[in-house]
Amino acid sequence: xxxxxxxxxxxxxxxxxxxxxxxxxxxxxxxxxxxxxxxxxxxxxxxxxxxxxxxxxxxxxxxxxxxxxxxxxxxxxxxxxxxxxxxxxxxxxxxxxxxxxxxxxxx
Numbered sequence: 001x002x003x004x005x006x007x008x009x010x011x012x013x014x015x016x017x018x019x020x021x022x023x024x025x026x027x028x029x030x031x032x033x034x035x036x037x038x039x040x041x042x043x044x045x046x047x048x049x050x051x052x053x054x055x056x057x058x059x060x061x062x063x064x065x066x067x068x069x070x071x072x073x074x075x076x077x078x079x080x081x082x083x084x085x086x087x088x089x090x091x092x093x094x095x096x097x098x099x100x101x102x103x104x105x106x107x
Contacts, residue, residue: 002029002102003098003099003101003102004099004102004103006095008068008069008070008099008100011090011096012089013089015090016092017039017040017087017090017091017093017094018039018092018093018094018095020039023036023093026095026098027042029098029102030098030101031105034101036093039092039093040086040093041084041086041093041097042084042097042098043082043083043084043085044082044083044101044104045080045081046080046081046083047080048079048080049079050078051078051079054076054078054079054080054081057081057107058074058081060107061081061083061104061107064104065100068099068100068103070085070096070097070099072085072100072104085097085101
């Protein structure tokens with residue numbers, strides 16, 4: 001099953017974060033070049049024509065995140081939106097981060 005076909009599941013902790021090989025496997029399913037930092041977060045810098053386009057993306061992303069129950073950290077800089085994903089409850093990456101990343105790519 002593709003990441004885009006899955007839904008995020010609530011994570012209250014108690015499960016280990018993904019290992020480096022698991023992260024690499026899931027990263028291969030993403031179309032864009034997401035940067036992995038210390039096996040704890042993934043990040044992508046999206047660029048847009050202008051502020052309005054960036055904010056339209058952010059609004060679509062916010063609706064998606066609410067629907068999935070998994071929320072990224074967003075950094076907005078005029079025509080750039082930096083998206084960072086991590087699973088805070090486990091202090092690392094979970095499949096949820098990659099599911100949401102894949103769905104963000106489809107916006």
